[in-house]
Amino acid sequence: MAPACSQPHVHYNVGGPMLNKVFQAACDGDLPIFKALVVMLDKGRGRPKEAIEALRVEDAGELEGFTALHAAAKGGGLDVCKYLVEELLVDVDVVDKKGRTPLFFAIHSKNVGTAKYLLNHGANQDKVSHDGLSLLHSAALSDNCPMVELLLAKGAYVDPVADCGTPLHFAASEGHYGTMKILLDYNADYNKMVNGETPLIAATCADSKSMECIMLLVKDEPMVKREIRTGGLVSLGMDSLRKKDYRLAAGFFSQALDLDPGDAILLSNRSLCWLQMGAGDKALRDANKCRKIRPDWPISCYRQGAALMLLKDYEGASGRFLDGLKLDPVNAEIEDALREAMKSLKTSRSSKAKQLFGCCREISGRL
Structure with missing residues (x-):
C-alpha cells in the first residue's frame, strides 16, 4: 500500500x-x-x-x-x-x-x-515524536528555513536535545548554512556538547562539510579565543591535516592566526598546507614570516626550502636547507632535502647549459 x-x-x-x-x-x-x-x-x-x-x-x-x-x-x-x-x-x-x-x-x-x-x-511547537526528535530538529535537518523561522518565531525552544544533538548540530552536520544562521540569530548554543561533540565539531566531521558553515560557528571572537585556549581550533586543524584535508586545515590555522599572528607553529603548519595544495607563493610567505619570528628554528628553514623547491628556485632552496642543517646537523630529513635541492640545481644548470650550448651552435651555423 x-x-x-x-x-x-x-x-x-x-x-x-x-x-x-x-x-x-x-x-x-x-x-x-x-x-x-x-x-x-x-x-x-x-x-x-x-x-x-x-x-x-x-x-x-x-x-x-x-x-x-x-x-x-x-x-x-x-x-x-x-x-x-x-x-x-x-x-x-x-x-x-x-x-x-x-x-x-x-x-x-x-x-x-x-x-x-x-x-x-x-x-x-515543541512536540517531540517517539524517536526523540522535535519539530525544529526535523525542519533543521531538511534545511527548511521558512519552517525553522516560523517555529522559532512562535516560541519553539532553540536547543532541544536528541540522541544526535540539537537542531544546530543537525544543520551543522549537513552543511545547512541558512538554517544555521537562523538558529544562531535566535541564540542557539554553539558550545552545546552532546555525545562529546559541539556543533563546530559536527560541522568539521560532516561528509558535506562547508567552510562557510564552519566559519559561521567560529566568527565570534570570544568563542574563538576559548577554542584556542582549549586547543579546539588547533586540534581541529591538526586533525584535518592528518586526514590530508589541507584546505580545511588551512582554514582553521588561518582563524587561529587572526588572533595570534605571531605563532610560528601555526604559520609553519599553514605553510605546509599551502605547500600540499601547490600554492608555492603562499607557502613561502608563511615560511618567511615563520623564520622571521623564529630564526633559529630549523623547521622554519625547512619550510622556506620546500616552498622554494615548489617554485623551482633550487639555488634558494639549497641555501635555506643548508641554513636548517647548520641549526640541526643530525636532521636526516633536512639533509635529504638539501641533497635533492642540490641535485635539482645541478640538473637545472646542466639543462640550461645544454640549451645555451645548443643556441650557440645554432647561431654559429647561421654565421
Whole structure:
C-alpha cells in the first residue's frame, strides 16, 4: 500500500474505500466532498467528531495511526484543517503511532500556510515524536528555513536535545548554512556538547562539510579565543591535516592566526598546507614570516626550502636547507632535502647549459 501524500497530486491507498476517499479529500482540501463523506460516516447519529476521529490508518507502516487531520496537514488542505479544528473540534495535536502531530507533516511537506494555521490554533511547537526528535530538529535537518523561522518565531525552544544533538548540530552536520544562521540569530548554543561533540565539531566531521558553515560557528571572537585556549581550533586543524584535508586545515590555522599572528607553529603548519595544495607563493610567505619570528628554528628553514623547491628556485632552496642543517646537523630529513635541492640545481644548470650550448651552435651555423 502506498503511504505517500506529496504535492501537488496525491493519491491515497491506505485502507478501505471509505478511508481512502476521506483521506484523499482531506489531502486535496476538497471541503464539500469531505463534509459529505463525514455525514456518511456519521450515519445520522449526530456525532461527526467521533466518526472522523475513529477513522485511522491501521497496519500501513509509516502512516499507521494517521488521521484525517494528518492527511489535510500533509497535503496542504487548509479548508479541511479549519473545518476539523474549528467546527468538529478535533485535537490539533493528535498523534499517529510514531507520535507525530499534523504540524509535523505540514512542516515536512513545506506547507507554510497550514503550519501557521495549526500553530495559531494551539499546535505545540515543541512536540517531540517517539524517536526523540522535535519539530525544529526535523525542519533543521531538511534545511527548511521558512519552517525553522516560523517555529522559532512562535516560541519553539532553540536547543532541544536528541540522541544526535540539537537542531544546530543537525544543520551543522549537513552543511545547512541558512538554517544555521537562523538558529544562531535566535541564540542557539554553539558550545552545546552532546555525545562529546559541539556543533563546530559536527560541522568539521560532516561528509558535506562547508567552510562557510564552519566559519559561521567560529566568527565570534570570544568563542574563538576559548577554542584556542582549549586547543579546539588547533586540534581541529591538526586533525584535518592528518586526514590530508589541507584546505580545511588551512582554514582553521588561518582563524587561529587572526588572533595570534605571531605563532610560528601555526604559520609553519599553514605553510605546509599551502605547500600540499601547490600554492608555492603562499607557502613561502608563511615560511618567511615563520623564520622571521623564529630564526633559529630549523623547521622554519625547512619550510622556506620546500616552498622554494615548489617554485623551482633550487639555488634558494639549497641555501635555506643548508641554513636548517647548520641549526640541526643530525636532521636526516633536512639533509635529504638539501641533497635533492642540490641535485635539482645541478640538473637545472646542466639543462640550461645544454640549451645555451645548443643556441650557440645554432647561431654559429647561421654565421
